[in-house]
Amino acid sequence: VETLESRNLKATFAVNGSVCELYPDACEAARDAGWDFMGHGFVQRPMHRVDDQKAAIAQTIEAISRFTGKPPRGWESPGLTETDETLDLLAEAGIEYVADWVLDEQPVTLKTRAGDIVSVPYTVEINDVVISA
Structure with missing residues (x-):
């Protein structure tokens, strides 16, 4: 938080919903720093394994x-x-963009049954899944 603040940068905080209650100090620091909170599942579980x-x-x-x-x-x-349904469910819930699709350096509009959702540029090299997979 301090490093980003010293450079006048805001972050996007990909956070499991359960973390807001389990680790309120970390979430308060992110919120108070003006970071945008981005949904990252309720618990840390792959979407294809969520009932x-x-x-x-x-x-x-x-x-x-x-x-x-x-x-x-x-x-x-x-x-x-x-899963085949995730994007549709996210769009229906009001989510405007996703960072799951490592497919381009520019935003890409994806079609869902509830309208468009945007895939924002994201590289897997900066994701922790590379380390833990």
Whole structure:
């Protein structure tokens, strides 16, 4: 937080919804620094292993909204994982962008049954999944 603040930079905080309650000090520091909170699942579990994705997405959005006072605009699935339905469920829940698709250096519009969602540029080289996989 201090390093970014010293450079007048804001971060996007990919956070599991459960973290807002389990680690409030870390989340308060991010919120107070003006960081954007991005949904990262409710718990750290690949989306294809979540029994009810719709409920987990809603639970994550609710936890972040309750903690920050506003819903997250973006989403990065744990392990960058999705199912065929994940994007549709995210768009239906009001998520505007995702960071799961490592496919281009420019934003790309993806079609869902609820309208468009944007894939933001993201490289797997800066993701912890490379270290832990």
